[in-house]
Amino acid sequence: MRSADDWLSLLQGVPDPEIPVLNIVEMGIVRSVTCSHESVQVDITPTYMGCPAMDAIAYDIRTQLTPLASLEGRGLTVELVYAPAWTTDWLSDGAKAKLEAYGIAPPGKTTDKRALSGEAPSVRCPKCKSGKTELVSLFGSTACKAHYRCNDCSEPFDHFKCI
Numbered sequence: 001m002r003s004a005d006d007w008l009s010l011l012q013g014v015p016d017p018e019i020p021v022l023n024i025v026e027m028g029i030v031r032s033v034t035c036s037h038e039s040v041q042v043d044i045t046p047t048y049m050g051c052p053a054m055d056a057i058a059y060d061i062r063t064q065l066t067p068l069a070s071l072e073g074r075g076l077t078v079e080l081v082y083a084p085a086w087t088t089d090w091l092s093d094g095a096k097a098k099l100e101a102y103g104i105a106p107p108g109k110t111t112d113k114r115a116l117s118g119e120a121p122s123v124r125c126p127k128c129k130s131g132k133t134e135l136v137s138l139f140g141s142t143a144c145k146a147h148y149r150c151n152d153c154s155e156p157f158d159h160f161k162c163i
């Protein structure tokens, strides 16, 4: 019978629907796995409020793990946990490095709240690492990202907003 750690390893095989280079464990979406002899419960926390991806994530977890749980005679449930609220600080350093390699400027620390007050934070270009970037739109390809352009290499890119 698989342990909670085993299930956590399996969950690392579930990609974030919006950022496929990251899995839902690296994103900090998976809060915990609780096992009993009859059941496996996965607690997940939504990232940005209103991010439509949570339904897709819960669906992916059920689709991939329910058959495995059934083989062990266990039921699998996915619970949404809203407190404490997810913050970008839950992204691991490794996850931030992957984001940048993927072409998305990673979020800074949430102590830098300027992005929320409307003042553009300094964001590093993920391609040439220049700090001379400008905010094009507060909403990029999804509501979770702001759209930027680099003034040095002209590369347009998304910045994962800091919350």
Ligand SMILES: [Zn+2]
Binding pocket: 125, 126, 127, 128, 129, 130, 150, 151, 152, 153, 154, 155
């Ligand atoms: Zn650049």
